[in-house]
Amino acid sequence: MSSPACSFCGKTQSEVMQLVASPPVAICDECAMLAVQMISIKHPDWRERLMRTLALLPKRPGETK
Numbered sequence: 001m002s003s004p005a006c007s008f009c010g011k012t013q014s015e016v017m018q019l020v021a022s023p024p025v026a027i028c029d030e031c032a033m034l035a036v037q038m039i040s041i042k043h044p045d046w047r048e049r050l051m052r053t054l055a056l057l058p059k060r061p062g063e064t065k
């Protein structure tokens with residue numbers, strides 16, 4: 001089986017910073033960023049929810065406060 005690739009741009013994990021796979025589809029960090037921008041433009045409220053969600057995340061994976 002071939003390595004997973006972004007369903008939007010077709011790049012594989014080796015070509016992007018992060019590939020989020022949810023078989024049978026996947027999205028790369030670049031396309032996710034684009035999606036965030038598009039949704040934020042159309043839905044200002046959603047952007048505020050996103051910012052609140054991001055604020056709850058640790059700075060790095062596995063890092064505790």
Ligand SMILES: [Zn+2]
Pocket residue numbers: 006007008009010011027028029030031032
């Ligand atoms: Zn992509």
